[in-house]
Amino acid sequence: MALLLLGVSHHTAPVELRERVAFTPAVLPRALAGLKARLGGGEAVILSTCNRAEIYTLAADGEAARHDVASFLSEFHQLPLDRLEPHLYVRPDTEAVRHLFRVAAGLDSLIVGEPQILGQVKDAFAEATSAGTTGATLNKLFPHAFAVGKRVRTETGLGEGAVSVSYAAVSLARKIFGKLAGLNILLLGAGEMSKITAQHLMGAEAGYVAIASRTFANAEALAAELRSGGGTVEAVPWDTALADLLARADIVITATGSTTPVVTRAGVERAFGQRKSPIFIIDIAVPRDVEPAVGDIEQVFLYNIDDLQTIVAENVARRAQQVVVAEDIVGEEVGRFLAWLRSRETVPTVVALRQRFDAIRRAELERLEPKLATLTPEARQRVEEITRLIVEKLLIVPTEQLKSVSEQQMAAAYTEALRQLFGLADPSPAARVARPAAPPSETVAAAAPAREHQGQAPAGAAHPEPTEGDLESSRSRPA
Amino acid sequence: MTALPILFYLLAGVAYAVAFVRRSSVAGRRATALMAVGVLAHTFMIGMQTMAVGHLPLVGTSGAVSAFVWLLGITYLYTEYATEERAMGVFIAPLCGALQWLPFASGAPAARPRVLESPLFTVHVGSLMVAYAAFALAAVLGITYVLLFKEIKAKHLGFFYDRLPSLHVLDAMNARAVKIGWVFLTIGLVVGGYWVGTARQVAPEDARLQAMSFVDPKVVATILCWAIYSFHLYVRRAPGWSGRRSAWLSAAGFAVVLLNFLPVAYFFSRSHNF
Numbered sequence: 199m200a201l202l203l204l205g206v207s208h209h210t211a212p213v214e215l216r217e218r219v220a221f222t223p224a225v226l227p228r229a230l231a232g233l234k235a236r237l238g239g240g241e242a243v244i245l246s247t248c249n250r251a252e253i254y255t256l257a258a259d260g261e262a263a264r265h266d267v268a269s270f271l272s273e274f275h276q277l278p279l280d281r282l283e284p285h286l287y288v289r290p291d292t293e294a295v296r297h298l299f300r301v302a303a304g305l306d307s308l309i310v311g312e313p314q315i316l317g318q319v320k321d322a323f324a325e326a327t328s329a330g331t332t333g334a335t336l337n338k339l340f341p342h343a344f345a346v347g348k349r350v351r352t353e354t355g356l357g358e359g360a361v362s363v364s365y366a367a368v369s370l371a372r373k374i375f376g377k378l379a380g381l382n383i384l385l386l387g388a389g390e391m392s393k394i395t396a397q398h399l400m401g402a403e404a405g406y407v408a409i410a411s412r413t414f415a416n417a418e419a420l421a422a423e424l425r426s427g428g429g430t431v432e433a434v435p436w437d438t439a440l441a442d443l444l445a446r447a448d449i450v451i452t453a454t455g456s457t458t459p460v461v462t463r464a465g466v467e468r469a470f471g472q473r474k475s476p477i478f479i480i481d482i483a484v485p486r487d488v489e490p491a492v493g494d495i496e497q498v499f500l501y502n503i504d505d506l507q508t509i510v511a512e513n514v515a516r517r518a519q520q521v522v523v524a525e526d527i528v529g530e531e532v533g534r535f536l537a538w539l540r541s542r543e544t545v546p547t548v549v550a551l552r553q554r555f556d557a558i559r560r561a562e563l564e565r566l567e568p569k570l571a572t573l574t575p576e577a578r579q580r581v582e583e584i585t586r587l588i589v590e591k592l593l594i595v596p597t598e599q600l601k602s603v604s605e606q607q608m609a610a611a612y613t614e615a616l617r618q619l620f621g622l623a624d625p626s627p628a629a630r631v632a633r634p635a636a637p638p639s640e641t642v643a644a645a646a647p648a649r650e651h652q653g654q655a656p657a658g659a660a661h662p663e664p665t666e667g668d669l670e671s672s673r674s675r676p677a
Numbered sequence: 678m679t680a681l682p683i684l685f686y687l688l689a690g691v692a693y694a695v696a697f698v699r700r701s702s703v704a705g706r707r708a709t710a711l712m713a714v715g716v717l718a719h720t721f722m723i724g725m726q727t728m729a730v731g732h733l734p735l736v737g738t739s740g741a742v743s744a745f746v747w748l749l750g751i752t753y754l755y756t757e758y759a760t761e762e763r764a765m766g767v768f769i770a771p772l773c774g775a776l777q778w779l780p781f782a783s784g785a786p787a788a789r790p791r792v793l794e795s796p797l798f799t800v801h802v803g804s805l806m807v808a809y810a811a812f813a814l815a816a817v818l819g820i821t822y823v824l825l826f827k828e829i830k831a832k833h834l835g836f837f838y839d840r841l842p843s844l845h846v847l848d849a850m851n852a853r854a855v856k857i858g859w860v861f862l863t864i865g866l867v868v869g870g871y872w873v874g875t876a877r878q879v880a881p882e883d884a885r886l887q888a889m890s891f892v893d894p895k896v897v898a899t900i901l902c903w904a905i906y907s908f909h910l911y912v913r914r915a916p917g918w919s920g921r922r923s924a925w926l927s928a929a930g931f932a933v934v935l936l937n938f939l940p941v942a943y944f945f946s947r948s949h950n951f
Contacts, residue, residue: 352703372843373829373844374843374845375844474918476844476920496921
């Protein structure tokens, strides 16, 4: 069984197509059920956000599954396949694992490091679990992806630092005032930039916003617009703003079209009087609205548009550095997951080896039965226990070694050698599936009972292959 | 045994530093755990000493320093718990470790002279140590306030910007710490003054008690502290003083506290030296 990912994202498809193939939460259960029917059982998770629609499956035959999933997408969304195909990407096996880990870490996002995607991946997995379309592999893969996302977030600064001017202003305001709730904001100038910055601050729950413009009507218009988004917004006359409100405001945003500074050092000092609480002045106008000397006043933190853009540029550069670190983490974790996957492939061999050894032990005990009959029950039990412990101990090292093999070829070589050396019965279900040369009718006959079985049982509970769980339980019998 | 608190305070300091620089919450939780173990070990140590000598080991500068460090540890852990903010630990834990060296080096606590067998003495020393612990915290908060203030003012957002809470929070915590410290300092001073009066009658033969006066260097330094912190409380209300200046003031106040604790108590004070 191999992992397979099919999807479209902002990297490959325009928004017109992405919105056509998006799975809304309402249709997701139906989609998962449909997909499962189409794949004839098996595992599947659908991850759908505004930037991507991706389907993760576990398939025996990669090419057939690719076709199944693509036609499912096309039929479910009533979109011609030839319109979908050019935007579709396919990632098999290792690449699917890497892709999911990069997505969870925010590396594949439009804004690299944005935090929402991890929650969306979690939701997608939860949906699939409740729809019963996940099994042993995806149940391990997705939680691993959550851990990767969390690790990248805590070990790198990937999602940190504002990367837009408005947000840089908000984060500075937070660093100065703590919570923004209840702060007084004064807007000088009623243009587009004032509006955007004010909206960001109001989104962060600022208290009271006063807007002043040389043309009072403009201020009133903007106030009305901002008020509709909730919050206390008021248009004030220009002169009042400069004299009174300047002294009471916590944050001042200036964005007028004036060619000379409207906020002067002398004016601020006069308005401030004995003010002691800090004030944050954001001058986003060009030419500047605030005299640079205003920044020399003790309580004033003055930032102009260049200062904010410098911060943004630094943050962007810092994020770019962190991307390298994050990619390394993803690579490392992909390796770990593959190691687990390979170790699972060796599980049938380990189980067979164990059964073989145990059969020999039992046969020998049976053969010696007449001689053992003279022993007391305690002594017999001791013999039983000792033989079992010998078998256990003989198997410890080979089992550990097999489980730690991470390369697929090595794992295959090891299992083959073991089967030959100990004359183990063939082939695990995995080996059977990996032989596409078998006639189709035979494959179907072999696979059908297993699929039916899986369909009835809760996800992951009944897996046709011996799982790691079997191995663990056989090893942890009381000694 | 007496080295254990130092060891844990220093380990906690290292862990806090790692948590601070790398912004790792795992290291932060470890640091808190180490700090808590340090305070517990310290509590145990003070408990053992109390049992050994039959009273709280507050006699002599080393006993007082030990009590101070212990209270500072508790105060800090409480602050961390209340504010969910670990940034101060990187300053407080090493301070605890360094100061605790003094009682460690001077060995077992001194026997208590008869004149000190008064609950008033315990209240006097105890409340002063609470005050000093609060001032230590205020000083650290003040220093970090200034560091962050400078970064934001200079538009160079870097190391501290990413790691410290907001200016507003630092300022508010600083104010609260100074207020609490000032109340206990006042109690300690008043009780001390009253107790000298009563003790003189109990032990007329004690030369130190008879010589005790307002011009004793230790008393002078303590009253200076009281004046500085009173001024701090005043300027926070009065207009004209920004957060940065009062932050500096709380740092300066603690410098006087430390001077009072170490060189003054050891070398200069003749009468206030038990």
